[in-house]
Amino acid sequence: MSRKYRAPTPVPNAALESGLIVGSHGRHCVVESADGSRRICHPRGKKNQAVVGDQVLWLPAPPGQGEEGSIEQVQPRRNLLYRQDEIRTKSFAANIDQVLILIAAEPVFSESQLARALIAAEDAGIAPIVALNKSDLAQPFAQAWERLAAYRAIADEAGQPHYRVLGLNLARPGAEQAALLRDVLADKATLVLGPSGSGKSTLINLLIPQAQAATGEISQALNSGRHTTTTTTWYWLDAARRTALIDSPGFQEFGLRHIAPTALAHHMPDIGQHAQGCKFYNCTHLHEPGCAVLAEVGHSISAQRHRLYAEFFQELAAPVNY
Ligand SMILES: Nc1nc2c(ncn2[C@@H]2O[C@H](COP(=O)(O)OP(=O)(O)OP(=O)(O)O)[C@@H](O)[C@H]2O)c(=O)[nH]1
Numbered sequence: 451m452s453r454k455y456r457a458p459t460p461v462p463n464a465a466l467e468s469g470l471i472v473g474s475h476g477r478h479c480v481v482e483s484a485d486g487s488r489r490i491c492h493p494r495g496k497k498n499q500a501v502v503g504d505q506v507l508w509l510p511a512p513p514g515q516g517e518e519g520s521i522e523q524v525q526p527r528r529n530l531l532y533r534q535d536e537i538r539t540k541s542f543a544a545n546i547d548q549v550l551i552l553i554a555a556e557p558v559f560s561e562s563q564l565a566r567a568l569i570a571a572e573d574a575g576i577a578p579i580v581a582l583n584k585s586d587l588a589q590p591f592a593q594a595w596e597r598l599a600a601y602r603a604i605a606d607e608a609g610q611p612h613y614r615v616l617g618l619n620l621a622r623p624g625a626e627q628a629a630l631l632r633d634v635l636a637d638k639a640t641l642v643l644g645p646s647g648s649g650k651s652t653l654i655n656l657l658i659p660q661a662q663a664a665t666g667e668i669s670q671a672l673n674s675g676r677h678t679t680t681t682t683t684w685y686w687l688d689a690a691r692r693t694a695l696i697d698s699p700g701f702q703e704f705g706l707r708h709i710a711p712t713a714l715a716h717h718m719p720d721i722g723q724h725a726q727g728c729k730f731y732n733c734t735h736l737h738e739p740g741c742a743v744l745a746e747v748g749h750s751i752s753a754q755r756h757r758l759y760a761e762f763f764q765e766l767a768a769p770v771n772y
């Protein structure tokens with residue numbers, strides 16, 4: 451049974467308050483005020499669909515109508531991220547500074563999934579960090595690290611690595627690793643993304659031991675009587691509320707469908723770097739004569755990376771079947 455709820459009738463001239471969306475359960479949101487207090491708010495109308503990370507203007511319920519508020523306006527976003535399943539693409543987080551893509555030595559990660567996450571982050575203008583967990587599993591870790599060679603090698607014009615790639619051992623995090631994680635995450639809002647088994651829960655529990663308790667109460671209130679358990683949560687890591695981790699359980703893949711196929715090369719820097727040299731300005735880098743990208747395949751562009759490019763290009767160019 452789903453909760454039927456209507457936003458409370460606005461009180462004339464009531465003062466709008468600003469807040470941050472720190473939890474989202476379907477259309478119902480948890481809004482945090484500057485003083486740290488939290489309450490459930492409901493969007494007024496379809497237009498005000500807020501996602502975690504949104505800055506909003508909200509109205510408290512009129513006297514006698516309970517504690518829950520209404521979201522009146524979503525402030526302009528710096529960026530918006532989409533998640534995707536077979537049926538649809540849906541926005542789920544906004545105003546994120548970076549994405550931590552957590553993969554592991556075991557289970558063996560999908561390079562396609564990794565490449566997609568990097569493209570989506572690039573498209574949204576969000577810095578991605580790739581973290582390979584389970585460095586204690588020496589042999590599989592070495593193999594997985596090798597599979598990341600193409601990603602570690604991508605550099606900008608100044609020779610700086612384009613992607614930050616880290617090795618982690620979240621099961622036994624030493625002092626050095628704790629310092630590294632603190633440094634990577636400090637003063638930023640980081641969305642954690644990773645396939646099942648990579649160590650996402652281990653990471654969240656390590657960094658936010660109180661995670662369960664902090665969100666339990668409001669989450670319970672929101673989820674009572676609801677089928678959906680997909681909830682995105684914004685956790686503060688520090689008392690000053692400057693460093694945040696965003697967890698979206700079950701989130702394994704970004705949506706790419708909103709990206710134009712012609713923008714793809716631009717979002718795969720090892721490929722895009724060469725696109726300027728193509729004979730045709732609208733080269734797809736798939737089969738054209740005089741293609742500077744194809745000329746590099748097997749040299750500075752790995753054959754596997756070009757295969758992924760071709761696969762994504764076809765996918766994005768295909769008509770969408772609903
Ligand atoms: N060997 C080793 N195992 C680890 C490490 N980090 C996590 N694990 C284990 O890997 C398994 C999966 O970790 P989780 O944190 O549950 O992974 P998850 O990504 O949350 O997976 P789901 O719950 O399926 O989404 C658990 O058995 C962890 O104890 C590590 O650094 N080394």
Ligand SMILES: [Zn+2]
Pocket residue numbers: 725728729733734735736738740741742743744
């Ligand atoms: Zn080309």
